[in-house]
């Protein structure tokens with residue numbers, strides 16, 4: 001485990017994808033360098049910034065100012081915050097606005113926001129005039145450690161998460177850790193689930209470091225930058241080896257088969273943010289691995305304990321409104337999981353654990369033990 005970096009050192013992580021390689025620039029204050037970096041990358045470019053209302057309030061002006069200071073023309077497209085925008089309607093709004101702004105093939109779309117804006121704007125860029133490049137300026141912890149990197153873009157269908165989309169890599173990622181200071185504590189915690197995911201799936205030393213230092217990440221400073229850079233390095237490595245998820249990349253889906261089904265079951269609403277679904281899903285994946293005898297109960301308990309310490313939900317009963325409204329039953333959750341993109345010839349694929357820090361891809365998982373496991377979990381007392 002390398003020593004945490006000093007606050008003031010911006011870090012560059014390279015996503016090595018040949019002629020589509022790009023930099024992730026991480027550090028406090030790096031948003032101010034956006035204009036200069038874009039001008040260097042694309043002299044003479046015009047841009048459209050896609051953002052949401054909350055992010056616009058805090059960060060649109062500094063973003064526009066940086067681009068203006070480099071002489072880059074901008075227009076702005078502001079959507080509603082939350083999953084409500086990661087929809088057909090949201091895509092239509094952004095696409096029509098990009099066309100109205102006359103964004104041409106050589107121009108750039110700039111996604112300024114969390115994972116919702118990144119996925120939505122990235123997908124709109126992927127299909128606009130059959131493909132316009134885009135820059136990610138992630139403003140949530142989740143977006144800085146995960147969604148801004150790797151080129152998965154898309155929207156939800158009422159039938160499931162991210163069911164429409166494209167692989168479309170950004171040409172640059174600017175992750176300014178100072179913008180996280182305006183993020184709500186609940187959203188910060190939700191993003192932290194994806195940070196913990198990198199430890200659980202492939203880096204036991206990082207997980208141990210997180211167990212000791214997670215509260216410093218929430219406070220800010222060098223621990224936050226270290227956690228973001230470590231997560232981005234992990235994701236960049238996987239993506240550069242398996243861009244289109246034909247193998248290893250599926251490991252990044254740890255906790256998501258359960259998590260996405262829970263997000264769909266709660267209507268992609270504020271009852272359960274994506275990161276919270278990942279936290280519950282990752283706990284379930286660890287417990288299911290223990291049930292299959294792949295890890296010990298103590299390992300599963302270790303994963304859950306850390307997520308609880310970070311303030312995250314880990315049980316189905318933790319989902320808002322569970323006591324009043326309940327949740328889909330086990331069969332309904334199984335039906336939602338059947339739409340998972342890892343399903344092959346109707347058979348479920350799960351990411352399970354062989355150890356804390358070592359995830360594996362389990363193909364052809366029989367539905368019966370999963371259904372029984374879910375029934376057990378749904379029956380637990382609140």
Ligand SMILES: NC(=O)c1ccc[n+]([C@@H]2O[C@H](COP(=O)([O-])OP(=O)(O)OC[C@H]3O[C@@H](n4cnc5c(N)ncnc54)[C@H](O)[C@@H]3O)[C@@H](O)[C@H]2O)c1
Nearest residue numbers: 054081082114115116139140142146147152179182183274
């Ligand atoms: N493409 C990928 O690889 C990938 C990876 C992980 C998650 N995702 C997707 O990302 C989405 C979740 O992303 P998210 O958690 O960032 O949600 P989000 O984009 O909805 O942002 C969370 C909330 O925080 C607000 N916000 C964002 N940055 C802020 C800031 N700096 N200050 C104040 N408020 C701020 C937003 O307005 C929003 O209300 C999900 O749709 C998920 O499917 C995609």
Ligand SMILES: O=C(O)C(=O)C[C@@H](O)[C@H](O)[C@H](O)COP(=O)(O)O
Nearest residue numbers: 146150152161162249252253256341
């Ligand atoms: O980048 C990936 O690959 C991931 O799986 C990262 C996940 O955190 C992310 O939520 C992703 O959008 C899920 O992908 P999906 O293919 O299951 O929609």
Ligand SMILES: [Zn+2]
Nearest residue numbers: 194256274278
């Ligand atoms: Zn995720």
